[in-house]
Amino acid sequence: MEKSQFKSPWMPYLLLMPQMVIIGIFFLWPAAEAIKSSFFLEDPFFGNATFVGLDNYRDALTASDYKRTAWFTALFTILVSLISLGLGLMLAVSADRVLRGQSTYKTLLMWVYAIAPPVAGLIGVMLFDQHIGPLVDFAALFGWDMRIGVNYWDTGIAMIIVSTWKQVPYCFIFFLSGLQSIPSSVKEAASIDCRSEFRRFWTITFPLLAPTTFFLLILNITYAMFETFGTIDLIVKDQPGNSPVTLVYKVYRDGFRGNDLGGSSAQSVILMLIVLALTIVQFRLIERRVHYN
Amino acid sequence: MTTTDTEQTAPKAQAALSRKSFGGVRVYDHVILWLGVFFMMGPLVVAFMTSTFDHVLIHKQGMQVGFGGEFLSTYETVLTQQGGFTGAVTGWLMTQNSFILGIGFALGKIVVSMLAAYAIVYFRFRAATLCFWVIFLTLLLPLEVRILPSYEVVQQLGLLNSYTGLILPLIASATGTFFFRQFFKSVPNELLEASRIDGAGPFRFFVDILVPLSTTMIAAIFIIMFVVGWNQYLWPTLMTTDETYFTLVRGIKQIMQIMIGADIPKYNEALAMAILAMLPPAAVIIIFQRMFIKGLVEQEK
């Protein structure tokens, strides 16, 4: 059967025009510029650009602070993605199981999603502040002298904690929804077939959550790599010092602060390739899932 | 399976499954959940309470728990007093700008995406696949990564420090379009056929049938996009230097910079602003919880 569709010579173009025009001006043009300028070295004073081929890329990739940032980004991404995934799952499992108060818990745990990353960053900065931050006092109880902004790893850990904190509600919502869409008949059959709740979870429930888990993983990775910009910006406080940053932050810093347009653009393109790879992985796995269904 | 179905049978199933209950209450789960609530809400409660204290006191004694009696004065100050470097902007003005950004972005996104998705799903035309892939491309390069050239483009168009420049570039992404595309594909084909027989052309079908059917989806997306728009940080930070265009979230950076410079930073005002910045989006998603979650989860498909 043919899918019913309209045939009009001009209407679809009219409908698409706003979207395509906006994409053309505010995406394609800047994206093309970014790619183009990644191959040039710009002179900030005279505005002349010289073509340098892949030099910007080579410089970017071999620079020691690029490698450092890349390592931190990788670690940061893995930790934030996995920990928020794990915490979200744990909370969702418990929320799914309680008989009373589920909606209250749901509301209380969910609304943190609405907080902007920089706002979370600000609160984090204060909580980890040397003078007034209670978390610093808490750490001191264990003999840990936390110095955000001074000690590399202290700052890094603060960033990881705040970023994870902000992402947990998101994972929680998705996992809870995934759990609740498992038919109760399946859960009942499982309770007959398997005594241990622990085993039941890992052999029946978790595999059924696989699509949700995978989807969240990709989203978390995107979040950690890009959307945490605001959090990091606030914690770093514009003081380069000895603070770890993510690759996306470096793009901003080198471009806007450091005026290294070429290098910043090269870094942008590298990041774009990473996102492309992630997207391809995502699509491959979705295809496989569709086949196995 | 309807939601009511699951809600009715689930408790029974849970009761059957909960063999580790203690007087019908699952202690372990409640403990976990309370720890979760403590972890999530704790920092915010402390932040709010601290904002009600005097900043000198905070400086000496650290962040506080309890109520410091400065609630009204602090919040009034943040809302009404001229802040920022040039003294041109108040918290209240920033709140207004945040609303403009949030609502403007959400509306713009919905209108543009719905029209585009309608074209892609319901029309047969040659450029369809091309347009689809171009829209898809926008997923590959998040704004943060193309921030520099985007700034230059907006600058060249003379749109710096304007609401248009603030909102339009943010709409250049695929999420809304793909969302509506998925939804439109789930509308039964027969409705379109019946309406064709009833004499409805593409315009009438869209207005009389498709849009009314989409109202819940539109509401859900509006809520999500409002929060996204309200929480925008990087883009407003870069392209608004005129303080009268600052949003609350943008203003957070401002406050941070002021705090760095001060001897005794006004922690209370900073925290008050943070609380103000998070209240409207939080209120929206709590009040419209069902719709919000529905919108989020639909995107998974």
Add this chain to the structure above:
Amino acid sequence: MTTLRIKNVRKVYPNGAEAVKGVSVDVEDGELVVFVGPSGCGKSTLLRMVAGLESITEGDIELAGRVVNDLEPADRNIAMVFQNYALYPHMTVRKNLAYGLKNRKTPQSEIDARVNEAADLLQIAEFLDRKPSQLSGGQRQRVAMGRAIVRHPAIFLFDEPLSNLDAKLRNQMRLEIKKLQRRLKTAAIYVTHDQVEAMTLADRIVVLNGGQIEQIGTPAEVYANPASTFVASFIGAPPMNLVPANVTDTGMEVGGVTLDHASSHRGPVTFGLRPERAHLVANGGAPVEIGVVEELGAVRLVHCRLGDSDLTVTQNADEPVPTGSMGLEFSAADAVLFHRDSGRRL
């Protein structure tokens, strides 16, 4: 006068599949023609081409005297009742009924008159201000019909409208559709895979198979004189018995016996006999072994074996229950012979 002329219509899909292979059929004014056949026979495709929902690869469709091949559905003066009702879920019943008329700029007074008329006819007046989700399946189906009626079209198109209803409701609605169509005197095409619906509703039946017409005729004609083994086995329940046989000068040899027949053909054939035309006798006739007996209350289905072939005999329940070995008798005029290979009637 002829309302609809389908002339040599073909439908070939872009992937090469041929759904309709050259079909010609006329529908006269006021006539209810049923397109019946198994899944995939092309009946729905044909209907949709008449409606304008599918394009025509070859051939013409003439409605009320003009060729409508390239006209939009809305311009063809047709009305359609869908299998899944296709009611606009967000509109009240009244608005659902009025929508088509509104789009044609019919004056409001006319719209109201027609809506009320249809509502009375279908007994849905009390639901006019409700939404489809508040109605039962049968009520929704009536609203779907109401939507078609208010348009006063040249022809009604029914696309398996009763498939989604339970058996009892289906029987009820079948009757109502027939009465309605009689009353409105509008031509109609009714598509179904259910031969009972076809037999009870049709003025004429078009039996389709594999994109082609097997036979067109009144229910009686199609039943008594099937044009092929396909029609013979598709129409009638239980289906006609079809048994391989051989015709020689001495008679028709089947199951080791020679029986009477009324044909001039010689050679291998397929012998067809309706279950109710066969009789079981204690002595004489072709020898059959009685197998399973199914009681239906008023009638009895007796499954038996004649040589290598299975047969079904329908008999009155007040006859004695047959067992063991009995004889099969029938009159030569009731034997229908088909070509062994082509299945066509001899």
